Amino acid sequence: MPPIISIVGRSQSGKTTLIEKLIPELKSRGHRVGTIKHAHHGFDIDKSGKDSLRHRNAGADTVIVASPGMIAMVKDTNSEAIDDLQAYFEDLDLVITEGYKKADKPKIEVLRAARHTELLCREDPNLIAVVTDIQINPGVVRFGLEDIGPLADLIEKKYLRRN
DSSP: OOOEEEEEOSTTSSHHHHHHHHHHHHHHTTOOEEEEEOOTTOOOOOOTTOHHHHHHHTTOSEEEEEETTEEEEEEOOSOOOHHHHGGGGTTSSEEEEEOOTTSSSOEEEEEOTTTOSSOSSTTOTTEEEEEESSOOOOSSEEEOTTOHHHHHHHHHHHHOOOO
């Protein structure tokens, strides 16, 4: 199974923006990357009137919509835990989650001065790095908001084998 790294931080801290920058950097280095976005309040990707929703409404536990080059799956589950989702990513090199701050996985916290000034995971032993524009000593390696290459270097060194 691929290693999992969680990008964590408070709301509007820049987690998604960091992931958007980190994925192409890791992909340019030859790594296959997947993501899991933790949605605290649920979500629905089925559109009213679409056949996939009709299949689910008829009682299907899993629905896959397939087209050339892409699939989407909606699966009923009793768990949103990272470890229960990891098997879906077995063909990848790395899984990056957005959220899951309470999970027992390596974490990179994003902290932007415009939103907050205190770390959310300072005491978490799984915190491996902080990405911030604040001059703080987080007790782990610190990166600036645009230090994507060095952050990818850290991830490669600790969690990925070079291809």
